[in-house]
Amino acid sequence: MRVLVLILGERARPLAERIAAATDSNVTLAAPGEVRREIQAAFRQGRPIIGVCASAILIRSLSPLLADKHEEPPVIAISENGRSIVPLLGGHRGANRIARDLAELVGGHAAITTASDLSLGLALDEPPRGWRMATNPDFRRFVSARLNGEPCRLIGDAPWLRAGGIEFVEEAHDEIIITYEALQPSAHRLVYHQPRLALGIGCERNAPAENIRTLVHSILDGHGLSSLAIAGVFSIDIKAAEPAIHDLAAELRVPARFFTNVELEAEKERLQTPSDLVFTETGCHGVAEGAALRAAGPEAQLLVAKRIGQRCTCAIALAAEPIDTMAAGRPRGQLAVLGIGPGSAGWRTAEIIREIRHAEDIVGYGLYLDLIRDLTDAQNLHPFPLGDEAERCRLALDLAADGRRVALVSSGDAGVYGMASLVMELLADNADGAWQRVDLRVCPGVSAMQAAAARAGAPLGHDFCAISLSDLMTPWPAIEARLRAAARADFVIALYNPVSTRRRDGFLRALEVLREARPPGTPVVIARNLGREGERISTLTMARLDIDNVDMLSLVIIGSRETRSIPRLHGPDWIFTPRGYASS
Secondary structure: OOOEEEEOOHHHHHHHHHHHHHOOOEEEEOOOOOHHHHHHHHHHOOOOEEEOOOHHHHHHHHHHHOOOOOOOOOEEEEOOOOOEEEEEEOHHHOHHHHHHHHHHHHOOEEOOOOHHHHHHOOOOOOOOOOOEEOOOOOHHHHHHHHHOOOOEEEEOOOHHHHOOOOOEOOOOOOEEEEOOEOOOOEOOEEEEEOOOEEEEEEEOOOOOHHHHHHHHHHHHHHHOEOHHHEEEEEEEHHHOOOHHHHHHHHHHOOOEEEEOHHHHHOOHHHOOOOOHHHHHHHOOOOOHHHHHHHHHOOOOEEEEEEEEEOOEEEEEEEOOOOOOHHHOOEOOOEEEEEEOEOOOHHHOOHHHHHHHHHOOEEEEEHHHHHHOHHHOOOOEEEEEOOOOHHHHHHHHHHHHHOOOEEEEEEOEOOOOOOHHHHHHHHHHHOOOHHHHOOEEEEEOOOOHHHHHHHHHEEOOOOOEEEEEOOOOOOOHHHHHHHHHHHHHOOOEEEEEOOOOOOOOHHHHHHHHHHHHHOOOOOEEEEEEOOOOOOOEEEEEEOOOOOHHHOOOOEEEEEOOOOOEEEOOOOOOOEEEOOOOHHHO
């Protein structure tokens, strides 16, 4: 569940942004009078809360809601300088672990006060990354015995347990077991699992998720294997876009990773049920067994040979050591096509910020990448000169097809004269299966016409349209036909790309068309360098609009017959278009 990273003022934002990036969340600036509501709403939803603020604020806000400590989510207070990190609630529900992680992230001190953590030197219910503990309703009884100094035996290898304050002996009534089997925990037994099982899956296109889920759980139950020991769900790369595989991985809370047919064919000699038919279809003799063995490594053994379900297959391999899923196969690539707004950092949406920080590679026009330098750190930047739009999109698709997390950056909104439509065009015209398997998302941004309208007032308050005057991709007769239709229909018109150093006649011809349908007093907005240094917003009338008023960095909004202006004491007139209800 998404973490609430809460701040009360901008002074705490730099630290909060680091925390948000590390926790895949957003920073929430609580407005005065809304602090308690924000905190209580997150608490009721069970969301972890990290407040970059005084701990008393969190305590006073949550005190009326405290009832069952077994149900409360993690609540952590961290000082604005990052030195003090205090888990206030939910210590054994993740707060202590989060506090330690934050301390490592920002170089502060995690003030852990939980008795078992202090006495034993470790948190038995918060094992290291990669380990999982089987749910144990009698956990507290087991811990209580350890706090009383009662010994227990350890079955299996777990150096992190031996490094604590628990006394381990050869023979004892209580035990801690490290296993991949589905053993039942109790008041006298804790069970831990490492990621040593590789789950190989093959399936037909669009196989129902329920089919795969039923097959997998029947195999686990039939062989006494714990789902908590599964490192990941593995398959062939041509199945990287199958929803059922990703649904299974999400249910098991493990990654889905994929191999090429060449990698899987290298496992042919280890397969128990090789198939010439599968080879004909995929280029390898076994998908489920091959993927499981490939992921589990050269010393792995096939615990469960290929089992066939309805439109799917499954196999399970046991690795000699815990499986590093980051090194096993590739994930499904992700491509986020996004708009960063006209230029101002304040116009970036929370989704855009998250996608940029989440990306491994960022592709875009060099100027756009410069505008987001504050959000980039270890990402690979791929700057392009002005133009080369198709090459930008191809590179972004290629990187994503290679399993990378990619952000393709546009200014404004990516879907408004941006990169999104070009990416779609390339996908439509190219049968490259690797591109088709990419997890593609288009993330909306603030468009230039929205920003210009907001600066000028509300000229887009009623029906409007946008028309680009660039004839690089659209022939001028089509542009002129759209101008005449929009003028005749009395739309407010946002003119993109009004002029360039080599293209000026189009704007003059557009003025002729629009002046035929608009009176001389029609309000006009010219917005230049929106959100950047040198921003200038001008309001004038059709009679005064001239080509010398605009350049290639400008956007022009032509009002309708209903658009009005309001003089103000300082700055250009406000411009607005009534919503039209008064005349209905």
